Amino acid sequence: xxxxxxAEVLGSAREHRRFYISVxxxxxxALAVAxxxxxxxxxxxxxxxNDLAALTSPIFALWTLTFxxxxxxxxxxxxxxxxxxxxxxxxRKPEIYPGVSILIAAYNEEAGIEAxxxxxxxxxxxxAVEAIVIDDGSRDExxxxxxxxxxxxxxxxxxxxxxxxxxxNSGKSAALNKGLAAARHDxxxxxxxxxxxxxxxxxxxxxxxxSDPPGxxxxxxxxxxxxxxxxxxxxxxxxxxxxxxxxxxxMQSMYHGTLVAQGAFSLYRKEAVEAAGGWxxxxxxxxxxxxxLLERGYRIGYAEDxxxxxxxxxxxxxxxxxxxxxxxxxxxxxxxxxxxxFKRRLTTLxxxxxxxxxxxxxxxxxxxxxxxxxxxxxxYWIAGPLTLLLLPLAIVWNGVxxxxxxxxxxxxGLKVRRNVAGLVFYMLVxxxxxQPVCLWGYVSELTGQRKKWxxx
Numbered sequence: 001x002x003x004x005x006x007a008e009v010l011g012s013a014r015e016h017r018r019f020y021i022s023v024x025x026x027x028x029x030a031l032a033v034a035x036x037x038x039x040x041x042x043x044x045x046x047x048x049x050n051d052l053a054a055l056t057s058p059i060f061a062l063w064t065l066t067f068x069x070x071x072x073x074x075x076x077x078x079x080x081x082x083x084x085x086x087x088x089x090x091x092r093k094p095e096i097y098p099g100v101s102i103l104i105a106a107y108n109e110e111a112g113i114e115a116x117x118x119x120x121x122x123x124x125x126x127x128a129v130e131a132i133v134i135d136d137g138s139r140d141e142x143x144x145x146x147x148x149x150x151x152x153x154x155x156x157x158x159x160x161x162x163x164x165x166x167x168x169n170s171g172k173s174a175a176l177n178k179g180l181a182a183a184r185h186d187x188x189x190x191x192x193x194x195x196x197x198x199x200x201x202x203x204x205x206x207x208x209x210x211s212d213p214p215g216x217x218x219x220x221x222x223x224x225x226x227x228x229x230x231x232x233x234x235x236x237x238x239x240x241x242x243x244x245x246x247x248x249x250x251m252q253s254m255y256h257g258t259l260v261a262q263g264a265f266s267l268y269r270k271e272a273v274e275a276a277g278g279w280x281x282x283x284x285x286x287x288x289x290x291x292x293l294l295e296r297g298y299r300i301g302y303a304e305d306x307x308x309x310x311x312x313x314x315x316x317x318x319x320x321x322x323x324x325x326x327x328x329x330x331x332x333x334x335x336x337x338x339x340x341x342f343k344r345r346l347t348t349l350x351x352x353x354x355x356x357x358x359x360x361x362x363x364x365x366x367x368x369x370x371x372x373x374x375x376x377x378x379x380y381w382i383a384g385p386l387t388l389l390l391l392p393l394a395i396v397w398n399g400v401x402x403x404x405x406x407x408x409x410x411x412x413g414l415k416v417r418r419n420v421a422g423l424v425f426y427m428l429v430x431x432x433x434x435q436p437v438c439l440w441g442y443v444s445e446l447t448g449q450r451k452k453w454x455x456x
Contacts, residue, residue: 026085034078067363080397082251091207097127101183105175107136109193117149119196130160134179137169173279194311205306212301217272219301221265226309235422237312247401253302257347265308284329291337327441361439
């Protein structure tokens with residue numbers, strides 16, 4: 001950064017300093033609001049807990065209300081408050097854009113690989129770009145179609161595109177590591193073989209990387225669903241990516257530690273990935289690598305406006321396999337990087353937060369869902385009028401992230417499409433489907449069941 005630009009940035013910062021709330025104060029305020037809401041919930045739920053304890057046992061009642069109402073309420077209150085306090089610093093444009101190596105690990109991606117490469121050819125990026133397709137021993141025409149696209153596409157003068165073909169399928173992490181070894185640039189970007197980058201996405205994620213605080217070695221991009229009209233399950237996933245996943249990543253990056261720089265679209269500093277040992281041999285290679293970087297004290301950011309559109313699973317079986325794999329990846333991350341639970345940094349809260357997913361999903365699957373059925377029959381032991389206490393927070397949380405995302409969409413020339421059926425399914429059915437699947441993923445990893453990708 002040149003001196004005049006630095007002075008301009010510092011001058012702007014001085015002008016707004018009196019209105020600035022530090023990240024630690026924001027964290028403390030969000031934590032205070034979440035604790036106060038939880039205390040209020042506990043007080044209001046005393047009669048409910050006593051009735052349930054009389055019907056079952058005090059331990060069962062305490063466990064149930066903790067994971068049905070109190071913990072979700074705490075999480076929603078912290079999340080909503082954090083998002084209300086969040087103010088993204090502007091991205092800064094460098095004088096010279098650094099070179100980037102884009103790695104596309106592809107296995108049986110014949111249906112989408114050409115469109116993915118076309119999106120790369122259409123990128124608006126001033127620095128050098130090399131895109132490497134790593135064909136991981138595909139059994140279809142992935143390599144043939146990638147080779148045809150390479151010959152057909154008209155690339156900008158600063159772009160190169162090549163195919164690296166592996167003789168046999170070795171897994172996504174091995175393919176990415178092969179690409180990493182072949183990469184020529186200091187910044188490495190990963191995208192999936194069924195993803196479509198917007199023309200400005202690479203520029204925006206690089207600008208966010210260069211603008212973020214010192215110690216940032218990776219930035220996750222914003223992944224949204226491209227094929228939301230395909231089935232009801234993809235329509236619901238559109239809202240999950242748009243609301244849930246985006247909101248959580250935005251909150252985590254606000255406190256300097258996004259917990260997953262997803263393989264579908266993320267930017268990394270090459271030397272940091274190499275120092276961490278590359279992508280590990282696991283089903284959740286992206287989360288395990290991210291935690292390895294966090295354990296070394298690095299910062300992981302999030303570029304909410306650097307968008308990639310991806311193909312979400314279109315059938316329940318594919319959705320089941322994907323979310324099961326994500327859950328297994330979380331357990332893998334805990335097994336390999338449990339020291340993060342004791343790191344003195346703000347994002348340690350979110351590591352513990354993730355540790356609660358197992359009892360949350362266990363309680364939801366075996367207590368809340370049966371309780372919901374009982375409530376529909378008029379027995380309000382578990383799911384009853386007091387569970388409506390969670391609705392105001394859910395409405396606030398969904399409203400805040402919707403406004404934030406819609407504002408971002410407008411700046412990108414995008415519109416939030418009307419997807420009423422997907423929204424209804426997302427609000428009323430999605431968790432009932434997803435939570436048991438996640439629970440089975442945890443159990444599968446903890447019991448050492450065979451690992452497989454499962455969606456191809």
